[in-house]
Amino acid sequence: MKDLCKAYVGNNIKMVHNKIDTLFTKETNKLFSGLTNTQYLVLIYLGEENDKCALQKEIETKFELSHPTTVGIIKRLSVQDLVVTRPYEKNKRQKEVMITSKGMSLLTSIKNGPRSILNKVDNDALAGFSEEEKNQLNNYLYRINDNLNEF
Known part of the structure; x- marks a missing residue:
């Protein structure tokens, strides 16, 4: 039997989202809070x-x-x-x-511009991914989003 927490795409996306949110909050709280x-x-x-x-x-x-x-x-x-x-x-x-x-x-x-925080979070999350893999992942996520727009 598959591991319940890892077997479903939706749950994996939610876990990644939660971790990215936590990392984003940590980065922004260095500069401003709330x-x-x-x-x-x-x-x-x-x-x-x-x-x-x-x-x-x-x-x-x-x-x-x-x-x-x-x-x-x-x-x-x-x-x-x-x-x-x-x-x-x-x-x-x-x-x-x-x-x-x-x-x-x-x-x-914000030093290096407001998007620098977003770039840092992306870079941390996608460490070890090639540019091609990053683009492919982004395309997959867009496709999933498009599929779910029908509901």
Whole structure:
């Protein structure tokens, strides 16, 4: 009989996710505390990729998050004064989320850029993998994600 904890892909992915989350938290706590991996990714998205602002719905879609999860993330970032929200001008039912100067300062204060933490965690997790293996693993994970989008 297969080892219950190692026999199922979903469980293996969850165990890896938990370890990566722990490593990420350890790395970020060296610089600042109280920020989860997803909150950090949202800050980078707002600060680097999306002209300092995005609709809440865009964040939900980009990170494949539920509405309540996104609301919680934005609320916790707001409490830390890293983002602010306002009703979207073109549709008041939607919220616009903007990174604050404090949020931008946090991102710019990170030596080697905000993505350096993500790169370090990836490098630690994928130590000993060739570039081809890293790409292949990433492609497999995308395929698994696509397969599960059908449900």
